[in-house]
Amino acid sequence: xxxxxxxxxxxxxxxxxxxxxxxxxxxxxxxxxxxxxxxxxxxxxxxxxxxxxxxxxxxxxxxxxxxxxxxxxxxxxxxxxxxxxxxxxxxxxxxxxxxxxxxxxxxxxxxxxxxxxxxxxxxxxxxxxxxxxxxxxxxxxxxxxxxxxxxxxxxxxxxxxxxxxxxxxxxxxxxxxxxxxxxxxxxxxxxxxxxxxxxxxxxxxxxxxxxxxxxxxxxxxxxxxxxxxxxxxxxxxxxxxxxxxxxxxxxxxxxxxxxxxxxxxxxxxxxxxxxxxxxxxxxxxxxxxxxxxxxxxxxxxxxxxxxxxxxxxxxxxxxxxxxxxxxxxxxxxxxxxxxxxxxxx
Amino acid sequence: xxxxxxxxxxxxxxxxxxxxxxxxxxxxxxxxxxxxxxxxxxxxxxxxxxxxxxxxxxxxxxxxxxxxxxxxxxxxxxxxxxxxxxxxxxxxxxxxxxxxxxxxxxxxxxxxxxxxxxxxxxxxxxxxxxxxxxxxxxxxxxxxxxxxxxxxxxxxxxxxxxxxxxxxxxxxxxxxxxxxxxxxxxxxxxxxxxxxxxxxxxxxxxxxxxxxxxxxxxxxxxxxxxxxxxxxxxxxxxxxxxxxxxxxxxxxxxxxxxxxxxxxxxxxxxxxxxxxxxxxxxxxxxxxxxxxxxxxxxxxxxxxxxxxxxxxxxxxxxxxxxxxxxxxxxxxxxxxxxxxxxxxxxxxxxxxxxxxxxxxxxxxxxxxxxxxxxxxxxxxxxxxxxxxxxxxxxxxxxxxxxxxxxxxxxxxxxxxxxxxxxxxxxxxxxxxxxxxxxxxxxxxxxxxxxxxxxxxxxxxxxxxxxxx
Numbered sequence: 115x116x117x118x119x120x121x122x123x124x125x126x127x128x129x130x131x132x133x134x135x136x137x138x139x140x141x142x143x144x145x146x147x148x149x150x151x152x153x154x155x156x157x158x159x160x161x162x163x164x165x166x167x168x169x170x171x172x173x174x175x176x177x178x179x180x181x182x183x184x185x186x187x188x189x190x191x192x193x194x195x196x197x198x199x200x201x202x203x204x205x206x207x208x209x210x211x212x213x214x215x216x217x218x219x220x221x222x223x224x225x226x227x228x229x230x231x232x233x234x235x236x237x238x239x240x241x242x243x244x245x246x247x248x249x250x251x252x253x254x255x256x257x258x259x260x261x262x263x264x265x266x267x268x269x270x271x272x273x274x275x276x277x278x279x280x281x282x283x284x285x286x287x288x289x290x291x292x293x294x295x296x297x298x299x300x301x302x303x304x305x306x307x308x309x310x311x312x313x314x315x316x317x318x319x320x321x322x323x324x325x326x327x328x329x330x331x332x333x334x335x336x337x338x339x340x341x342x343x344x345x346x347x348x349x350x351x352x353x354x355x356x357x358x359x360x361x362x363x364x365x366x367x368x369x370x371x372x373x374x375x376x377x378x379x380x381x382x383x384x385x386x387x388x389x390x391x392x393x394x395x396x397x398x399x400x401x402x403x404x405x406x407x408x409x410x411x412x413x414x415x416x417x418x419x420x421x422x423x424x425x426x427x428x429x430x431x432x433x434x435x436x437x438x439x440x441x442x443x444x445x446x447x448x449x450x451x452x453x454x455x456x457x458x459x
Numbered sequence: 460x461x462x463x464x465x466x467x468x469x470x471x472x473x474x475x476x477x478x479x480x481x482x483x484x485x486x487x488x489x490x491x492x493x494x495x496x497x498x499x500x501x502x503x504x505x506x507x508x509x510x511x512x513x514x515x516x517x518x519x520x521x522x523x524x525x526x527x528x529x530x531x532x533x534x535x536x537x538x539x540x541x542x543x544x545x546x547x548x549x550x551x552x553x554x555x556x557x558x559x560x561x562x563x564x565x566x567x568x569x570x571x572x573x574x575x576x577x578x579x580x581x582x583x584x585x586x587x588x589x590x591x592x593x594x595x596x597x598x599x600x601x602x603x604x605x606x607x608x609x610x611x612x613x614x615x616x617x618x619x620x621x622x623x624x625x626x627x628x629x630x631x632x633x634x635x636x637x638x639x640x641x642x643x644x645x646x647x648x649x650x651x652x653x654x655x656x657x658x659x660x661x662x663x664x665x666x667x668x669x670x671x672x673x674x675x676x677x678x679x680x681x682x683x684x685x686x687x688x689x690x691x692x693x694x695x696x697x698x699x700x701x702x703x704x705x706x707x708x709x710x711x712x713x714x715x716x717x718x719x720x721x722x723x724x725x726x727x728x729x730x731x732x733x734x735x736x737x738x739x740x741x742x743x744x745x746x747x748x749x750x751x752x753x754x755x756x757x758x759x760x761x762x763x764x765x766x767x768x769x770x771x772x773x774x775x776x777x778x779x780x781x782x783x784x785x786x787x788x789x790x791x792x793x794x795x796x797x798x799x800x801x802x803x804x805x806x807x808x809x810x811x812x813x814x815x816x817x818x819x820x821x822x823x824x825x826x827x828x829x830x831x832x833x834x835x836x837x838x839x840x841x842x843x844x845x846x847x848x849x850x851x852x853x854x855x856x857x858x859x860x861x862x863x864x865x866x867x868x869x870x871x872x873x874x875x876x877x878x879x880x881x882x883x884x885x886x887x888x889x890x891x892x893x894x895x896x897x898x899x900x901x902x903x904x905x906x907x908x909x910x911x912x913x914x915x916x917x918x919x920x921x922x923x924x925x926x927x
Binding site for chain 2: 393453
């Protein structure tokens with residue numbers, strides 16, 4: 115609607131909050147500006163994030179710092195094979211009341227928080243992993259027929275170790291699909307390491323110098339709802355997701371060759387929301403094609419199911435998504451093959 | 460929309476329109492040049508003459524350009540797509556696209572500077588094809604006619620044409636053909652040599668036969684006329700010589716005058732000045748001859764010389780025609796025989812004995828006809844016919860003819876390919892396959908002679924004879 119498009123002065127407070135948040139994150143956690151932006155985008159999109167990287171790269175520190183900056187409740191669960199659903203969701207225990215009667219009283223689990231760090235989530239049994247499905251999708255917990263809403267906002271930031279596969283249970287596709295992003299944590303370069311070890315005794319993080327209030331977070335979410343998604347960009351997102359399906363009209367040759375199942379409609383919704391958040395982070399009231407290109411890889415790279423041929427040819431989902439984005443005409447201009455369009459600026 | 464971005468967006472759309480038009484024009488022109496070249500080449504290959512209308516094919520590019528512009532207009536993407544691309548390429552972050560629903564003027568200040576996106580057409584292949592196509596058309600237009608008809612072997616008629624040209628030249632020199640007719644024939648021969656094709660030689664052969672026939676007919680007509688005039692000249696010469704001898708033997712004046720009248724009559728009947736061959740007799744001699752006093756000895760000698768010269772001219776002409784084989788040797792011999800003067804002693808004696816001009820002119824002419832032309836019942840001087848002796852074969856031999864040298868089939872040259880169907884002779888005989896074909900046991904037909912094809916007609920004619 116025309117009256118929903120933000121004016122510059124309406125967008126400016128939210129943009130300032132984003133700027134300050136990123137500034138704090140970049141100051142506290144060195145060398146990961148891009149990851150910080152994506153994590154913030156994920157939070158603004160009210161999505162859950164799967165962090166994948168080796169131990170010691172700062173995944174937990176990132177989540178903890180975000181909780182501090184946003185003044186959100188933060189809890190951490192170390193997932194192990196013997197971890198039971200009740201250990202995460204909570205359980206009923208028998209207690210004696212003041213009148214002497216005994217009754218089952220619900221003892222909430224660590225999931226009742228704003229930010230849940232599910233550390234090494236792939237080490238938990240499928241039973242425990244599946245207990246997370248409702249919390250991530252419905253933001254609620256149902257036990258003994260009683261549904262309890264989780265505090266808002268609720269985010270799951272899960273981590274998993276990509277190299278220790280023994281004794282792990284790969285996340286089922288249904289659960290993977292519930293993560294907005296899968297972010298890959300790489301090691302930082304030597305300069306950043308030098309700054310870390312010279313300025314951080316025992317790796318202790320500095321405290322944030324600025325914290326977001328609850329109302330600020332509400333303002334950010336409200337502003338997010340007014341970011342405009344133009345029709346050509348929406349069509350581009352739809353075509354991009356459609357192109358991940360082998361045999362589809364937009365599917366490229368690598369997709370037809372390597373992909374068994376493409377991304378779900380939830381992926382298209384996730385891209386749209388994340389693109390809106392990226393526009394907000396960039397200080398714009400509308401979504402452009404470049405926003406989609408930034409957020410599409412972390413949205414799609416855990417949603418494509420490749421076949422064995424892709425493993426043989428060392429084709430990864432990240433490469434596939436990169437090729438797909440590079441090969442798809444954003445606006446469907448359908449120019450002749452020998453005509454190329456170069457940028458104006 | 461910001462005016463600078465609006466202007467840039469319009470320019471962007473216009474550039475695309477021009478580029479698509481140019482690209483389609485190049486593609487259409489490539490096809491058009493190729494079709495044009497093929498049509499021209501095919502026309503020239505199948506014998507068409509060079510035509511300046513070929514160049515009008517260039518005008519075909521005009522509708523092609525119009526059609527290309529129309530097609531490009533139809534291919535032009537919708538404005539929303541053009542705006543989306545402009546937004547993307549100028550990194551406007553969807554602000555221009557958002558104008559589809561709201562006024563975004565408040566955000567224009569944050570937009571980057573307007574710049575028209577550039578199109579880059581990889582035109583190398585298209586231009587190469589256009590160049591090849593245009594070169595093909597130019598080659599088809601400028602190719603020499605001989606090369607344009609590369610599939611047509613020229614017919615080897617040079618020798619025949621040379622012979623016919625020599626014939627026409629000789630006939631012209633001998634005044635048998637007039638200059639206009641001669642020029643026409645020479646021109647026809649030149650064109651035939653130039654346009655002859657081994658692909659379908661019938662037309663050329665027919666034209667050559669026609670010219671050959673025209674030459675031969677003209678030569679035959681001239682030969683018949685030459686023979687006739689030579690005979691008349693021989694009669695006149697014989698009479699003149701007889702008159703000359705009779706004058707020495709005492710022929711009186713009246714007889715001489717009558718004989719001169721008869722000679723004049725013979726000269727008139729010869730009609731030397733008519734027909735294709737004109738004899739040359741001095742007119743004063745003819746006038747004196749027609750007069751009452753006849754010719755004096757000096758004039759008579761001049762007349763004899765003139766008659767001899769005319770005969771010589773005719774004989775020379777006939778020899779030339781015979782050398783070119785326009786007339787057969789028999790006709791030449793006939794002409795030469797017609798020029799031989801018979802023994803005129805009897806005629807001179809007859810004239811000297813006629814007194815007072817009482818010679819019978821009719822008898823005189825009969826004698827001359829009989830002796831000079833064979834006459835009725837004649838055929839030359841009377842010869843005694845005896846049946847007593849066998850014809851002697853002593854000192855006789857067959858006339859020698861040199862046969863043309865034979866050649867191997869490997870050395871044969873193809874002079875042409877005829878499209879006409881072969882004709883079967885009406886009396887063609889089915890080939891027999893062996894001596895015992897159609898033989899019946901006990902039927903007495905065990906012996907059958909194989910008749911070679913070249914002998915069959917003679918054998919059939921033999922058995923067609925009426926039985927006596």
